[in-house]
Amino acid sequence: MRNLENAPKIYVGTYGQYNSGSLFGKWFDLTDYAGLKEFLQDCYEFHRNEFDPELMFQDWEDIPDFLISECSLHKEAFAYFEATGEMDDEAAEAFEIYCKQISFWPSNGYELDDQLESFRESYRGFFGGSMKDPELEYAYQYIDETGLLSGVPQALERYFDYEAFAKDLFLEGYSVYEGHVFADY
Structure with missing residues (x-):
């Protein structure tokens, strides 16, 4: 425990x-x-x-x-x-949220191992840090990790609308619950 x-x-x-x-x-x-x-x-x-x-x-x-x-x-x-x-406390909290609000386990009929695997594939992390907006914080990380703006001149990069991108990202493809971000599969 x-x-x-x-x-x-x-x-x-x-x-x-x-x-x-x-x-x-x-x-x-x-x-x-x-x-x-x-x-x-x-x-x-x-x-x-x-x-x-x-x-x-x-x-x-x-x-x-x-x-x-x-x-x-x-x-x-x-x-x-x-x-x-x-699990560490953060992952355990996220797994409980995942079971309760996303996949509705155990009533979904999955075995626990399948549920854990699905959780690991979906979970993106906790984003309740300094920005206080988990969706925006995740959008910044997503852009950085994917290199979405790499190669864009710095003069143009500052005009990128991170807030609008975050909004679109979470309209289709991602969900946030209590600061925890999950990919919608």
Whole structure:
């Protein structure tokens, strides 16, 4: 995991307890488990005082909403945590955005490996630096990396409209979310 302070955690109670007016449960740190099966076994063991406990995830921290609901944790959650644990914070944030707002994973049916590959192809980086306009900042980098204005006399280069170019670039071909730029494939 990247940071133990940001470790995924779930407060697990049961519907039976909740319907009886109790919020009795326990916070489970998912970094303590190798997978979903082990986690659920521990949850059922904790609530063994009930005959057939129906688990209720009453609260959670550092788990993207697309992986959890009140009554289930997605089967790919632990693989997702492992994959993002190997990323730096910026890439992990971008991957969460990509899954949530661009490719709608895991409901898109892709395997996590395919999702990661697609993300790596699409992600262009974080552009929330000194310019405060990620689209314009990316346009400057794009022009520099592609050499779009190389060979243009400096006297003419200063008349290039970077703002208009950035606007056109993001009308078709690129998207920006919270400063993260993605190519639209």
